[in-house]
Amino acid sequence: MKALVYLGPRRMELQDAPEPAPAPGEVVIRSRASAICGSDLHGFREASPRRIPPLIMGHETVGDVVAVGAGVDPARTGERVVLKPILACGECARCLEGRINLCASGRLVGRDLTGGFAELFSVPASAAVPIAEDVPNDLAALIEPVANAVHVTGRSIREGDDVLVIGAGPIGVLMVRGAVLAGARRAFSGDKVAARLKFAEGQGATPLDVDDPAADIAARTDGAGVDVVIDAAGFESTWALALQAVRAGGRIEAVGLGASKGTVDFFAIAGKEVQITGSFAWTGADFGRAVQLIEAGRIDPEGWFTHMPLAEGQRAFEELVDGTDRFKVVLEP
Ligand SMILES: [Zn+2]
Ligand SMILES: [Zn+2]
Incomplete structure (x- = not known):
């Protein structure tokens, strides 16, 4: 499969990568669209201790479940999902009060593990949230920033x-x-x-x-x-x-x-x-509310998106960093 791999400051390349297999408790998502976030741009612009190359970024992603690992309901195969990219321990004091954004051992898909700038990627099943079929891909990718x-x-x-x-x-x-x-x-x-x-x-x-x-x-x-x-x-x-x-x-x-x-x-x-x-990121409740707002059509998509193929990722990142009038760029495999 193809993946957009970050290789170091201002270097990104479309490469062949091995297809992921779902570990127990995981699903494999085939990405339909993944938007570029300001934090991805930070990582691209300069060396960051939080985004270590080689890395496949992308955490504002919508796609379809194409495989499930042991322990995951097989009926989820074929489900259309949006990525909920914060992975928290669920057991620490902050997680227990619902603040998964403050989990001391929290991880982010697309930063600490492979993200959505690839044809396929695997995540824990709980990080794949069902989304209505009639929401356009680009608006679905906006759920995480919402x-x-x-x-x-x-x-x-x-x-x-x-x-x-x-x-x-x-x-x-x-x-x-x-x-x-x-x-x-x-x-x-x-x-x-x-x-x-x-x-x-x-x-x-x-x-x-x-x-x-x-x-x-x-x-x-x-x-x-x-x-x-x-x-x-x-x-x-x-x-x-x-x-x-x-x-x-x-x-x-x-x-x-x-x-x-x-x-x-x-x-x-x-x-x-x-x-x-x-303010840092969001809680599970905030993410659920964002899904509702997008499904209810409360964000007007007029003028928001530029669609580009994943293969043009390097150019998309460069132009956003150097200044362009594009607002939100959505990469499509
Ligand atoms: Zn983001
Ligand atoms: Zn925790």
Whole structure:
């Protein structure tokens, strides 16, 4: 079978790989489509201790079960499934409270084991979640990033809130959509790229002034600031914007990881009694909710996807890293 193998920074190649056989408790999935995630791009751009070559990435994947291992219901063969890529131990204190994203021995398909940028791959049967036949492949591949948005907006947005989402890439736009679905009164979107703001607007955002989003927020909230800021970018400049834009007693969700370290205005955190919450991936409940939202047609796919053959994976990754107006690229074997 063919697989797109990551060989090191900026090197990826379509290679022949052995066909996987299902171990006990596993299923083999034939991939229909697998979307490129921002975290895959990080791994492609520079050497990362979390993505060790040679590696077959891909964790936003939809496909069909084509074989099952011992102990798995044979009736699952032929099932259409979406990959639920966090594999957690199920026994530690965090898993027992439902927070599989924080499992100390958690693994991610497409990072710690072979993922969906291949014709076939095997995973534990519990990581293959049934999905309705009438959901298009690209929208099904969006379920995993939608789960990230559900994780953040489900816990932080109250009916009638004003929300600012910083960054209008795929995750930022899904945060906007999640905020709107969670009952936000206004979901402001801030980004330096006007075309991205335009796209966010189509998904329900109120776009902010590209040059001075902080002043724009102040003007639109009578100087009070917003109830919740979701930072989907994560740079020193966006932490500063978040602390300026949040109201006293408000909340900041730290999602984006643009920079790992930098200066933060702790005076503002204390003075406004801001709650800052880190956000990483999603729980099983969030993933289930994301499946429901996609099956119910609550995400408008207009303008989201570019489809490319898996064989053009190297080019797709390079162009996304170097800058393109493509939004979400879906690779198809
Ligand atoms: Zn992802
Ligand atoms: Zn665990």
